[in-house]
Amino acid sequence: MAPININLEVIKMVKKIHFDRNGFEVFRRVSDEYNKLLPLIKKYCIDKLLNKDNFLDVGAGNPTALTDPIAPYFKTIDVIEPDLFYRPLYKDKGYHIMGSTIQNSFLLENHYDLVLVSHVFYYIPYYEWKEVISKLITSLKNNGRLCFVLHSENSDIYRLMNELCREYKTSAEELERFILESLTSKPKSLHYSGKIRIETDEERRLIVQFLSHTAGTNYLKLKIFSDSLDNSGKLIVVKK
Secondary structure (H helix, E strand, C coil): CCCCCEEEEECCCCCCCCCCHHHHHHHHHHECHHHHHHHHHHHHCHHHCCCCCEEEEECCCCCCCCHHHHHHHCCEEEEECCCCCCHHHHCCCCCEEECCCCCCCCCCCCCEEEEEEECCHHHCCHHHHHHHHHHHHHCEEEEEEEEEEEECCCCHHHHHHHHHCCCCCCCHHHHHHHHHHHCCCCCEEEEECCEEECCCHHHHHHHHHHHHCCCCHHHEEEEECCCEEECCEEEEEEEC
16 A cells, blocks of 8 residues: 655654544544445344344444434444533433443443444553453343444554554454454454545644544644545454
């Protein structure tokens, strides 16, 4: 793959990973990722279920991204969302909100038909992966599906994130390898292609701020010359 055409000047890097909400909302708006993901989730997860009673969305963020489109297939919807900004967006939707991290949330055993964990494992330390994945699988009913979404390590977006924030290294392939080594059941891995299209300098600035995962824009300068970047990733499906 050809190198990304960027001019990067790092002024100061901050080790604490910070989720930039404004940058994420711009990133989400200029990306076609969810249009590619939803058909895969329906075909390989929802349509394979024996029952469609309970759905859990872990780290759901903005409900219009994935939670709302998936919710009509299920009777009850639980959401784990620690961000105080996003929680009010779920008001009056009839969803049950757990305002904590997955590590600190209590999950019933054998309860969920579908558990979705989209772009969350970047923020979970590697030493906690085994415990968190075990907790999620235990919460599934038999024949339930646990679905992870992460950027692919050969995508432009993943490579930019690695340039901008060394603590932010988790890729779909790394999680896939971990699951293969840790679980007896082999996961199903589905690649999806995606693009982000940047039109203004303000969009560039906010997207850089989001991808850098630092606490502010004064820590680095970056110019993305390409207006179209590969945002491909994988849907990794584990069946219980």
